[in-house]
Amino acid sequence: MTRLPPIIAFCFICLIALPTNAESPLLLLEDPDAWFRVDGSEESFTFNDGAVEIGWADNNPSVLLSKKIFENFEASFEFNTSKWCESGFFISAPSNGATRAGIEVELNNQVSEPPSVLDGGALFREVPPLVPAMNPYETSNTCWVKMDWPRLMVKINDKVVQDIDLSEHPRLKYALRRGSVGFQSSAGTIHIRNFSISPLPDSENGIVAIPDQGLEGWQVVNSRNSWENRDGVIHAEDGNGYLLFNKVCQDFDFHCLYRTSPNSNGGVFF
Incomplete structure (x- = not known):
């Protein structure tokens, strides 16, 4: 009988760092190299003079994510949507594009009565908007987002559509607290301009234990x-062994995302 090699993948955050100071606003749309695309094609996201046009293209849906990682921040931008547009602003999105691990502010012109978790201004599939705030399609809207965990506040056209303590929500309290910000290309067209984001001091006070590339800070032990x-x-994959973190940690809060194949067998030792 042939046995498939077990596979296990980890993404770690270990909370032992000190808070950082607030930083100056970043105008990320002025630099296309500040972003990366997951799925879609080059036509999914078109940069032009500090703005981006997001539309349907081959291999959509797709997402545009910032290379810079954020925890707490204040962001603002202007946008307008086509009819039947489906887009969103992502908060704490992981780099593999699994955006449901974070939070999405829905950007469309849908208005329901009573408000729906699919309406514009909703926290997608989780929390409906407090009030309808979207202008008609093909007209300009403003969006302001402040993430200062556990509080998330969102305004669209100066109307508060979200003011939530995430620690009290049954699912969102487990959403990632650090990751990329970004936008979705799902249906229709949306234009984003005047995007500005200001990092705020961390509240999680964590370090990302895994670098973007390589195994710096780790050592492989007794591994085949x-x-x-x-x-x-x-x-x-394919054998037994251990990967050890080089730093000694005490009194910590540890988070990781993991995915396994059938027949895998692993664990976290501390």
Whole structure:
């Protein structure tokens, strides 16, 4: 009988760092190299003079994510949508594009009565908007987002559509607290301009224990299997062994995302 090699992948955050100071606003749309695309094609996201046009293209849906990682921040931008547009602003999105691990502010012109978790201004599939705030399609809207965990506040056209303590929500309290910000290309067209984001001091006070590439800060011990870093995700397969973090940690809060194949057998030791 042939046994498939077990595979396990980890993404770690270990909370032992000190808070950082607030930083100056960043105008990320002025630099296309500040972003990367997951799925879609080159036509999914078109940069032009500090703005981006997001539309349907081959291999959509797709996402545009910032290379810079954010925890707490204040962001603002202007946008307008086509009819039947489906887009969103992502908060704490992981680099592999699994955006449901974070939070999405829905950007469309849908208005329901009563308000729906699919309406514009909703926290997608989780929390409906407090009030309808979207202007008609093909007209300009403003969006302001402040993430200062556990509080998330969102305004669209100066109307508060979200003011939530995430620690009290049954699912969102487990959403990632650090990751990329970004936008979705799902249906229709949306134009984003005047995007500005200001990092705020961390509240999680964590360090990302896995570098973007390589295994710096880790050591392989008694291992017959393969360990490698694939864009910030540790991938191990085909054998037994251990990967040890070089720093000594005490009194910590540890978070990780993991995915396994059938027949895998692994664990976290501390």
